[in-house]
Amino acid sequence: MLLDLERMIYRLDRKGAMERADPAVIVLAPERDDVPDVVVDLAGDEAPPAGRRVLTPMFNGIPGEIGVMAALSGGCGLSIELHDTARPQRPWTARPASPDREVFAATLDAVLSCAVALILKAISEKCGTAAEPAAAPVLAHPRFGTAGALAAASGAVAAKAIRLLGILAKGSKEWRIGWRLDSRGVSLLDRGEAAFRVLTGGVGSYLADPFPFRYGGRDFIFVEQYLHSKNKGCIAVVPMDGRGVAGPVEIVLEEPHHLSYPMVFEQAGQIWMIPEAGESGKVTLYRAESFPYRWKREADLASGSENYDVTPLPDGSGIWFFAAQRLWRSSSWDVLNIYHADSLNGVWKPHGARLTLIDATLSRPAGDFIRRHGQTLRPVQDCARGYGAGLTFCRIDALDALDFVQTPVGRIVAGPYGCHTYNHRDGIEVVDLFGRIADSDEVTISYVPLPAAAAAERPSAHPESSAFSEIRSGAAHSAAFRNSARARFP
Structure with a gap:
């Protein structure tokens, strides 16, 4: 019934x-x-x-x-x-x-x-x-x-x-982006707390998934601009001046399907973008023909499945690709898959663990990888309480053809606002925020480390959040891992 x-x-x-x-x-x-x-x-x-x-x-x-x-x-x-x-x-x-x-x-x-x-x-x-x-x-x-x-x-x-x-009376809660200049290289993760200026998409759209990029001495922030009139997202760019003042938002890439998460990076003297296009069933690589406003479709890296928020991580033998995948009627937040290719447009080979992780708190990527204090951090979306509800930083402890181990080390706290993307590059730090925020507002955001002593337990303030995840494709584990109280996801 x-x-x-x-x-x-x-x-x-x-x-x-x-x-x-x-x-x-x-x-x-x-x-x-x-x-x-x-x-x-x-x-x-x-x-x-x-x-x-x-x-x-x-x-x-x-x-x-x-x-x-x-x-x-x-x-x-x-x-x-x-x-x-x-x-x-x-x-x-x-x-x-x-x-x-x-x-x-x-x-x-x-x-x-x-x-x-x-x-x-x-x-x-x-x-x-x-x-x-x-x-x-x-x-x-x-x-x-x-x-x-x-x-x-x-x-x-x-x-x-x-x-x-x-919603009809007050307006809906929507995504905004926040940014701050970081000329001294002191990020939110170092400061613990910082004020971010906020930019909205105006009446007809909202902005999310910010990725900063510096080119020719100028700073740009690439974003998803969701157009209510078309019921889909496009990729737009926000130019910044030397004082960190945002210029007009301009769409630079539009497809018949939804686009978001403009993963922009440089390799081999070229500037590339892998936007999220899960509903198309493909992962498409674009190359900048005239940066930042004109992009050419270069190759389909994968097809036949819905992959979301693809994030590359180069290593000595090629490139790892982290992606959230929708399976049948699941959400696109549950499953993490990892692939490896010999080159940027090489053939994807699935990680030895196949469906690497099935966990809505630690799977879906939330930004580019961060190199910090000799460690590699991976921003991840925590969707236990809903999409965009939280963001966790995980330290990658092991990654090879058979193993993947990550340990959550900290979280972003944005008061009453949701957050599901964080990036820091070339002196600009960006986040996105979900809630009712006026154009002129500044929002104070905090980074809260997870104490090492509590790594084996779930934070009491967020009972759905795991403190550790491990994926192993084989049955053998080290004695240290076997004796650990940390949660396992083989």
Whole structure:
């Protein structure tokens, strides 16, 4: 009843991950008499069935998708544990996001899509088989009923209507960019706190995803300019004068599809851009023909999948490409994939861990890599509380063909505003901010280090945030990692 109500109200597509399956395929008769190699137990309410390897997905400690519903109705974070008899002490884990927590059908689509990805990831790993049957996972007890479901849906509809009236009366919250000059090379991460001037997109657009670039002694900030009239984003540039005063915003790249995240960089004497174009199904490389206003499409680096916010990281043997990927009906914030190529327009080879990380708090890129104090930092979006809600800096501790290890070391705090992009280059530091901010306002932003002593725990002020993530494609781990209390994402 709840899902049918939501489909009617929100005009949802019936081809979602949570649609009822054909009864004929729910329970398949075995084709052979011998024990199957892998059993995926979607019920999880009895002893594990016979199989050389049994995978049992749990949603917030509850078997079946009712666990997702119970977590939403209780205002809890979302989690998936895939219990695996091939590694009984270390279940596979994921923390998916929800594109709209108030709509159960949309959240089910996203979470179940991530569950499919986690099951496929587990099956693709060569874990061997369990030496002995694993104990059944400890089950939570759902507190969720029909009356509560319908009450939640009714309340969500009313709340959305009230918010719509508020938007009509006060205007919507939108993205802005903030910037500050940093001529002495002292960034926000060094100062701990700094004031940023704010630039808006005016009445008909908003600005987000700022990337600074210096050329010929002049500074420019490339941004996404979202045009309400066209319902899509374009790439624009904001010229800056020597005093840090912003000039007029001018569009420099527009495609039939949405564009954002203008990743601008220099290599081999040329200036390149890889904008986000996930809905096109391609990752396209552009070259500046006449910087900064004219760009030429140079090559498609990847195609056939939705990759978001692609961020390159050169190394001695080529280039790593970090990208968030949408899988089926998941959000574009859940999954981190890493690829390697021998050259800028070379063939992408997926990282040995395949779906490197399924975690909405630590996956999607949030800006260019930062070299600081001999370390490489990776800005990441924390979408546990919604898209653009937070930004974390992760230190890369290991990156090679098989391993990737990152440790969160700090966060940006922007008061009541959201933030999901940070960049610092050539004396200009930029962020984007979500909220109602006047054109003339300055916003004070802070960088809060995560104490080393608390690295093994989640920050109490943000319970959904992980303090450590590790991805290993093999089964062997060092003793230090095995004895660590840090969260693992193999």
